[in-house]
Amino acid sequence: MCSRPEPREPLRRVAVVGGTHGNEMSGVYLARHWLRAPGELRRPSFSAVPVLANPAATAACRRYVDCDLNRTFTSAFLTARAHPDDPYEVTRARELNQLLGPKASGQAFDFVLDLHNTTASMGTCLIAESTHNVFAMHLCRHLQLQSPELSCRVFLYQLPGEESYSVSSVAKNGLGLELGPQPQGVLRADLLIRMRALVAAALDFIQLFNQGTAFPAFEMEAYRKVSSVNFPRTEAGELAGMVHPQLQDRDFEPLRPGAPVFQTFSGKDVLYEGEATAYPVFINEAAYYEKGIAFFQTEKVTFSVPALPALAPAPAPAPAP
16 A cells, blocks of 8 residues: 655646666657757646756766766765765766755755666666655556556566665656667667657646646556566676576566576576566666676566545635735
8 A cells, every 4th residue: 555645735846857877868869859949848837847967978878977877866975075086977966966956855856757768678667666656656657548558567666675866866756767678879769759758748747736636546556676686697707698588578577487587608598496476677688787687576566556636726815905
């Protein structure tokens, strides 16, 4: 069951962030476009601003310059004393925290949409911290209903007790859009068009909420991260195998005990040894090789999301004396 931290007043400040990773091109080019022509983001009841999160990495068409920007929005990085030798992305995270936050403060932006691509066959994926974010769950449901013919899955990335670390966590509320498969540094028209439509639908949802629309309770299905799985390795730490052909491109599909997950370079199959069915995601994601992650293991969960009540009408101004 979700808890109820839903907003009690209209959302007034929204940021649409692209280029958190500089080689994920849908968000990069949409952010660049909206910085030149922001009218597409405008809605009557709130301001929506485009942000290019990692300009240096974007200019170099690299995921990052020194370290992963989307892992640096923790208190350890944000509150540490600045130093000239700090990694570029740590300095940039502090700048974004001042622009969009400060994190966990009443002055923070009301909502951040963070735009990403993946090389994995994830299709359209909505990334939230946990089931406890009622507003984000209703937004996910709204986006799913806009195109019911397309799969639009929800991935819950935060482990129990883990501090949030993504750029969207700086705001009071947020959601990540993850579209793939798209190679790093490549721009696919179909995915950019899809991402653009999702952003428009998300902004329309916020507009509906601000106008006093109530949203009923519903049952939500999502995929909650359990753990990460590394590739087979040699004693020296080198790759000893690859994702098995029977697993490749099967993100969100059930992985049952005994199914092959890897194939070593000598041709041996490595089987899944878990006791229960899992649902792998981010299978063979290019950016995760350096992190020692072949895929994330998730569990499919179904939970109740409570109704999102209409905002109370603003009090009428007092009559002039």
